[in-house]
């Protein structure tokens with residue numbers, strides 16, 4: 001009998017790729033989403049597949065799923081700074097109440113649960129690159145605190161269920177991941193820069209562009225999550241690509257990739273924007289035998305092709 005897995009945030013960027021992966025691996029997939037930042041377009045190709053069902057549901061309300069459940073992936077949460085600044089309370093609720101509901105469901109069904117944490121638990125890190133042992137540097141009351149602290153609480157309650165109830169839990173700390181199906185106007189740097197290049201606008205670099213990020217292609221991220229779920233390791237694991245770049249250099253790379261002659265313009269740096277970010281992936285290599293395979297040039301080419309295929313209406317849509 002095939003294994004049944006519940007994936008929350010299924011209509012989002014990562015959730016939809018995870019649905020594809022688990023369907024391809026022969027699982028029965030229940031996708032759940034309230035569509036607050038996601039889009040059914042990301043999973044419409046799965047409608048009609050006998051191994052896929054979709055539940056339109058807000059996971060901050062009691063979650064009920066009939067029948068057996070073997071695994072839960074909790075990926076529901078606004079994930080871009082623009083989104084979580086626009087819906088701060090929902091962000092806190094999905095990380096806290098939503099996670100509590102799903103842990104309760106996992107306990108009831110005797111299912112293994114993996115929760116999507118983030119490099120943001122390290123805040124504006126004082127340790128570089130970030131290892132899982134680092135406790136982080138988060139401004140609890142700053143505007144980003146709603147996301148960072150929700151995710152930190154999510155990790156704590158997950159470990160409490162693991163220790164107190166003996167629940168099988170997994171925690172992935174995801175570093176900036178990109179690829180097809182990102183929302184063009186979610187404000188994250190890759191859709192922002194590509195969208196600007198495609199519309200013939202200048203690329204907006206925040207601050208002086210000396211801040212760094214390390215971008216992981218979605219297929220690598222999904223492979224890391226898959227391996228972690230099936231492992232027997234319950235402490236957090238960083239999954240990301242350690243290849244680091246400044247945002248200013250990245251803007252130049254996009255200008256070359258898109259073969260446009262756009263300029264870079266500078267805008268104020270958002271409050272608490274981390275100055276550097278790079279995963280230490282020693283743990284993922286040792287425990288999961290995982291490391292990224294897709295380099296930025298290759299991943300960005302695929303991502304650019306995806307955004308180029310959008311309709312002019314989609315390209316010019318300003319809000320979700």
Ligand code: NAD
Pocket residue numbers: 008009010011012013014015032033034035036037038039057058059060074075076077078079080094098116117118119173174175176177178183
């Ligand atoms: P996304 O916005 O594309 O997807 C999130 C999905 O969750 C959306 O479809 C949204 O509608 C859904 N959702 C939000 N609140 C919900 C609720 N209360 N009930 C049901 N559904 C809800 O974002 P993403 O990039 O795919 O991120 C997915 C997860 O991965 C998030 O938990 C995010 O924090 C985490 N993550 C992502 C990245 C990244 O680089 N993409 C980095 C770190 C962590």
Ligand code: UDP
Pocket residue numbers: 080081176187188189190192193204205206207211213247269270273274
């Ligand atoms: N950024 C930028 N211009 C934009 C959007 C983002 O310079 O139009 C910067 C942002 O300030 C941050 C980096 O790009 O330093 C990555 O931002 P993103 O929102 O993608 O991810 P996060 O800050 O959550 O890592």
